[in-house]
Amino acid sequence: MKRVYPVEDYCMGCGLCEVACATEHSKSKDIVKAYKEEAVTPRNFVERKEYLSYSINCRHCEEPSCIEACITGAVDFDEDGRVLIDQARCVACWSCIMACPFGVIKRDTVNNVSTKCDQCVERETPACVQACPNRALIYEER
Amino acid sequence: MLYKSFVDSFSDYIIDRNEDKCILCRICERQCSYEAHGFDKKNSVMTKQDHKCICCRRCEAMCPTGAISIRENPSQFKRNSNWTASHRKNIYKQAETGGILLVGMGNPTGKQPTYFDRMLLDASQVTNPSIDPLREPMELRTYLGRKPDRLEFEEKDGRVSLKTKLTPQLKLEYPIMFSAMSYGAINYNVHVGMARASQKMGIYYNTGEGGLHKSLYPYGANTIVQVASGRFGVNAEYLNVAGGIEIKIGQGAKPGIGGHLPGEKVNEEVSRTRMIPAGTDALSPAPHHDIYSIEDLRQLIYALKEATDYKNPVSVKIAAVHNSAAIASGIVRAGADILTLDGYRGGTGAAPLVTRNNVGIPIELALASVDQRLRDEGIRNHVSIVVGGGIRSSADVVKAIALGADAVYIGTATLVSVGCTLCRMCFTGKCPWGIATNDQSLSKRINPDIAEEKLSNLIRGWGLEIKEIIGGMGLNALESMRGSRHRLRGVGLSESELDILGIAPAGK
Numbered sequence: 001m002k003r004v005y006p007v008e009d010y011c012m013g014c015g016l017c018e019v020a021c022a023t024e025h026s027k028s029k030d031i032v033k034a035y036k037e038e039a040v041t042p043r044n045f046v047e048r049k050e051y052l053s054y055s056i057n058c059r060h061c062e063e064p065s066c067i068e069a070c071i072t073g074a075v076d077f078d079e080d081g082r083v084l085i086d087q088a089r090c091v092a093c094w095s096c097i098m099a100c101p102f103g104v105i106k107r108d109t110v111n112n113v114s115t116k117c118d119q120c121v122e123r124e125t126p127a128c129v130q131a132c133p134n135r136a137l138i139y140e141e142r
Numbered sequence: 143m144l145y146k147s148f149v150d151s152f153s154d155y156i157i158d159r160n161e162d163k164c165i166l167c168r169i170c171e172r173q174c175s176y177e178a179h180g181f182d183k184k185n186s187v188m189t190k191q192d193h194k195c196i197c198c199r200r201c202e203a204m205c206p207t208g209a210i211s212i213r214e215n216p217s218q219f220k221r222n223s224n225w226t227a228s229h230r231k232n233i234y235k236q237a238e239t240g241g242i243l244l245v246g247m248g249n250p251t252g253k254q255p256t257y258f259d260r261m262l263l264d265a266s267q268v269t270n271p272s273i274d275p276l277r278e279p280m281e282l283r284t285y286l287g288r289k290p291d292r293l294e295f296e297e298k299d300g301r302v303s304l305k306t307k308l309t310p311q312l313k314l315e316y317p318i319m320f321s322a323m324s325y326g327a328i329n330y331n332v333h334v335g336m337a338r339a340s341q342k343m344g345i346y347y348n349t350g351e352g353g354l355h356k357s358l359y360p361y362g363a364n365t366i367v368q369v370a371s372g373r374f375g376v377n378a379e380y381l382n383v384a385g386g387i388e389i390k391i392g393q394g395a396k397p398g399i400g401g402h403l404p405g406e407k408v409n410e411e412v413s414r415t416r417m418i419p420a421g422t423d424a425l426s427p428a429p430h431h432d433i434y435s436i437e438d439l440r441q442l443i444y445a446l447k448e449a450t451d452y453k454n455p456v457s458v459k460i461a462a463v464h465n466s467a468a469i470a471s472g473i474v475r476a477g478a479d480i481l482t483l484d485g486y487r488g489g490t491g492a493a494p495l496v497t498r499n500n501v502g503i504p505i506e507l508a509l510a511s512v513d514q515r516l517r518d519e520g521i522r523n524h525v526s527i528v529v530g531g532g533i534r535s536s537a538d539v540v541k542a543i544a545l546g547a548d549a550v551y552i553g554t555a556t557l558v559s560v561g562c563t564l565c566r567m568c569f570t571g572k573c574p575w576g577i578a579t580n581d582q583s584l585s586k587r588i589n590p591d592i593a594e595e596k597l598s599n600l601i602r603g604w605g606l607e608i609k610e611i612i613g614g615m616g617l618n619a620l621e622s623m624r625g626s627r628h629r630l631r632g633v634g635l636s637e638s639e640l641d642i643l644g645i646a647p648a649g650k
C-alpha cells in the first residue's frame with residue numbers, strides 16, 4: 001500500500017504541508033476561509049528540533065492499535081487498506097489518540113471528534129505531498 | 143531607532159503584510175533567516191521589523207496565501223545624483239565599524255555599459271537560407287584544449303589515419319559550464335546538483351578553490367578541479383580524478399585579492415575537504431606565492447600536467463584587467479590549454495565593495511582584445527578561451543562565442559536557476575534560499591534532486607535557444623560561428639569601442 005513518507009534530509013520545517021492538509025479538508029477549499037472561518041485542524045504534524053524537522057502523519061498500520069482501541073467501531077479499514085475514522089460514529093472518548101503509538105491522531109476541537117490523515121482519499125496525490133516545495137514528502141509503496 | 147544605529151534605522155525595504163489574507167501560519171517567520179518576522183502570541187498577530195529585511199523575497203515566495211509583498215521603502219534621502227543614497231549609507235556604516243564594506247554577488251550599479259546589450263546578432267535572409275533546428279541536426283559540441291598547428295595523416299593499406307598526436311581535450315555537449323564556486327562558499331547540496339547535472343548534460347562544473355568532497359569523485363570526469371593560491375584540498379587524487387584542472391590566478395569580481403571563507407562556514411565536512419582545521423578562516427593569499435613570472439606559471443602548469451600524466455588539460459583563470467591581452471599571450475606561451483577570462487560583472491560570495499565596483503574591465507572588451515592578440519600572434523589555436531562574469535542568457539552566450547570565446551562559464555545564472563534572487567548577502571552565511579550557506583537548517587532548502595533538474599533544464603533550454611539563433615544565421619554547427627564577429631553589429635558605441643570589439647556599427 002502506498003504511504004506518505006517524510007524525507008528528513010530535505011524537510012525544511014516550513015509547514016506548508018499542514019496548510020495544504022487543512023485546506024484540503026475544509027468545506028470551502030479556500031486557504032484563508034479554512035483558517036479564518038472554519039478553523040480546520042491539519043491532520044499532519046511537522047516536528048521540529050534545531051535543524052531537524054520532518055512531517056509525520058498516520059502510518060495506516062497493518063495492525064492498527066486505534067482500530068482495536070475504538071469503543072464504537074468508528075475506526076476501520078477501507079477496501080484499499082487505509083485506516084479511516086467515521087466521524088459520525090466518534091464519541092470523543094479519545095481512546096484512539098491514547099492508543100496510537102505514533103501520536104498522529106488529533107482532537108478536532110471545533111467538531112469535537114478525532115481526526116487524522118485519510119490520505120486525501122479523493123486525490124491522486126495527497127495534498128501535503130503535492131504542496132511540499134522541496135520534495136520532502138514522498139507518496140509511494142515500500 | 144531604539145537600540146539601533148542611525149544607518150539601521152533607515153530601512154531599505156518594507157514588509158507589507160495583508161492582514162485579511164494572513165492565516166498566522168508563521169511560515170514567513172520560520173523561513174526568514176534574518177528574523178524580520180515574528181509572532182505575538184498574546185495578541186495573535188504577526189509582527190515585523192522592516193530594517194532587518196534584505197529583500198531576498200523568500201517569505202513572499204513561501205507565504206501560502208500571498209499575503210506578503212516586499213517593497214522598496216519610498217522614503218528616501220534627499221535626492222542627489224552625485225551623492226547617491228548608497229554613498230551616504232556606506233559612509234554611515236564605515237563611520238560606525240571602521241572596517242571594509244563587504245558585499246556579495248556582482249556589481250549591481252549598472253554604471254558601466256553592458257556591451258552584450260549594445261550588440262545585435264545577424265540572421266540570414268534570401269541568400270544562405272536559415273536552418274530549422276527542429277527539422278535538421280544541429281551541433282553544439284565543443285572541445286576545449288590546445289589544437290595542433292596542422293594535421294598530418296598517414297595511409298596504410300588504403301586506410302587513412304591521423305598521424306598528429308592530439309593533446310587532451312574536454313568534450314562538451316553544450317558550450318556552457320558551471321563556474322567555479324567553492325564547496326564552503328556554496329554548500330554540498332548545490333555541488334551535488336551541479337555534479338549530477340554536468341554528468342547528465344555532458345558538460346563540466348568547476349569545484350572552485352575549496353577542494354572536492356570525496357563523495358563527488360564518481361562525477362570526476364565532468365569536473366574541473368581548481369588549484370588556487372590557498373591550495374585548499376589539493377592532492378594527487380583530487381587532480382587525477384578530475385577531467386580538467388584550473389589554476390586560479392584571479393577572479394572577475396575581485397581582481398588582485400584572494401578568496402575569503404569565514405570560519406563560521408568551515409564545518410567538519412568543509413574542513414576535511416579543504417584540509418584545514420574546522421572553524422578557521424580560509425584565507426587564500428592574493429598572489430600564488432610560487433608564481434612571480436610567466437616562467438613560474440609554466441612550472442606550475444607542467445607540475446600539474448606531470449602529476450596527472452599529461453591526460454588532463456590545464457586551464458589558467460585570470461580576471462579581466464587592463465592588460466589582459468599581453469598577460470594572456472604569456473599564459474598561452476607558458477603552456478596553458480585553456481584560458482579562462484572572468485569579467486568584472488562576475489559574482490562572488492564575498493568581496494570588498496570598493497574592489498568589486500571599481501576594479502577590472504567588462505568581459506566583452508577583454509575577450510575581444512585577447513582573442514585578437516592571440517590571432518595576431520598566430521597562437522590562437524594553442525588555447526581555448528572560456529569566458530565568465532556577465533553571462534545572463536543564451537543570447538549572451540552566442541554573442542560571446544561570436545566575439546571569439548570557445549565556451550562560457552555561468553555562475554550567477556547557475557545559482558539563480560536554483561532559487562537565488564540576488565539579494566547579495568552571500569557573505570553573511572545566512573542565505574535564505576539555502577545556497578550560500580552551510581547552516582544545517584538552511585542548506586536543507588536545496589534538495590539536490592530538484593537542483594539537478596533545474597540546472598539541466600537551464601542548460602537544455604539555452605541549448606535549444608542557441609540552436610534557434612545559429613539556425614537563423616544559416617549555420618548548423620556552433621563551430622562555424624565561433625569568432626564570427628561579422629555576425630555582430632554595435633548600437634550606440636563609440637569608434638574606439640567598436641574598434642576594440644572588432645565589430646561594425648549597425649546599419650553598416
Ligand code: SF4
Binds near residue numbers: 017055136
Ligand atoms: S512542506 Fe515539506 S519542507 Fe515544509 S514542513 Fe512539510 S514536509 Fe517539510
Ligand code: SF4
Binds near residue numbers: 164165166171188
Ligand atoms: S506566511 Fe503568510 S499567511 Fe503565514 S503568517 Fe506569514 S504572512 Fe501570514
Ligand code: SF4
Binds near residue numbers: 175199
Ligand atoms: S529578509 Fe527575506 S525572508 Fe526576511 S522579510 Fe525580507 S524578504 Fe522576507
